[in-house]
């Protein structure tokens with residue numbers, strides 16, 4: 001077996017999945033994570049400024065399946081299906097909106113539970129070493145060397161490998177260093193909204209609301225959402241402009257705000273618990289990042305949020321990061337097999353082949369990750385306001401009917417993003433085509449209806465309208 005090694009920086013969701021993939025393909029893996037090991041009981045509640053649970057859908061499952069179908073099954077066991085959105089009106093009325101006409105659904109899974117499964121899977125390979133409390137300080141890509149600081153001892157150490165993978169999140173240091181080596185186009189944008197999480201405890205040992213929905217309280221410029229947890233609680237997240245967060249300074253003001261906007265949720269959370277959490281829980285910012293390329297020569301690649309952080313409104317950040325890992329593996333394997341090799345060990349790639357695989361990955365992936373970053377932004381407007389507009393509901397109904405009749409020709413946007421692996425950029429192209437045809441059909445139907453009504457009225461009134469009568473004659477001859 002060819003000796004090839006990889007240093008992975010970041011042991012979050014994407015870094016730990018990447019460790020499993022590289023290990024499966026025979027690479028010696030060293031993973032460095034600056035935080036503690038979340039699998040240790042005393043560190044199990046460590047979720048710094050991030051959602052406690054998240055939605056996993058087809059792209060995420062597909063990446064797990066390719067690695068190991070048993071791993072996918074294990075994650076499915078941990079997950080709670082959410083078949084649709086439950087829209088909560090101000091008067092407490094709840095309306096269910098199914099995600100898909102064929103019953104496909106997304107799933108709520110605990111962030112730490114998922115990381116634990118992935119770290120255990122990575123740990124099961126004897127050629128993987130997980131180093132916790134090791135923070136990346138610097139990288140010398142051309143020397144293929146990462147410098148890390150051990151938080152326990154304060155000592156610095158160097159770690160060398162054939163490939164350096166940056167899976168160190170939205171504020172990636174690997175990406176920062178890469179920018180000094182390549183002409184990277186890069187943008188980072190904060191949206192004007194932040195978020196704060198709350199818990200909704202079970203009532204009489206049962207879920208306080210229907211557990212098989214993602215609950216939304218859309219209120220125009222802000223919204224509250226809730227996802228179920230296996231312990232029968234919900235994690236609720238308030239997304240709101242910072243200026244509104246700033247206006248709520250006291251517990252009474254928080255209660256007043258919730259009472260005015262989310263009275264049913266407040267009753268289920270309890271005023272005391274909501275107030276305590278509003279005061280105690282961190283308010284997170286929401287940032288999106290686009291950059292290209294994602295690679296440097298055959299030395300380094302960035303994956304997950306490090307390459308494409310996005311706002312969380314499509315529930316795709318992690319799913320897309322998992323898909324990155326799957327796509328990279330597909331390309332590396334295809335490059336190896338195109339050279340005539342039947343091996344599945346990508347350690348066999350020559351330096352030139354590795355370069356060509358990384359170039360291809362970066363060239364193809366950036367368009368897709370940019371596309372989902374944009375889609376995620378658009379979906380915020382949909383979640384916080386469109387979901388209750390008549391035009392949105394009408395289009396949803398119409399698309400549902402057409403999708404049922406022509407499942408491969410008309411596919412709702414949400415279905416393409418969440419329940420298929422159609423590349424994100426192709427999703428946008430198909431959506432634009434569908435929108436064009438839908439608009440043309442609506443215009444044609446409206447024009448036909450108006451013309452028909454005109455003809456009928458003219459006939460009924462016995463009006464002498466030569467032009468209309470001429471049209472009527474043509475129609476009556478042809479049909």
Ligand code: FAD
Nearest residue numbers: 010012013014034051054055136169304305315317318319
């Ligand atoms: P991260 O999760 O940020 O992990 C990076 C890791 O690198 C961390 O463990 C960090 O400690 C480590 N690290 C950072 N710097 C260093 C360093 N210098 N040295 C060593 N280690 C380092 N996505 C979905 O798919 N579905 C959802 O429903 C969803 N909901 C979300 C809700 C919210 C409120 C937010 C904020 C995000 C949500 N996301 C969701 C997005 C998802 O959380 C991210 O896309 C995902 O966590 C990205 O994983 P990652 O491993 O790339 O980065």
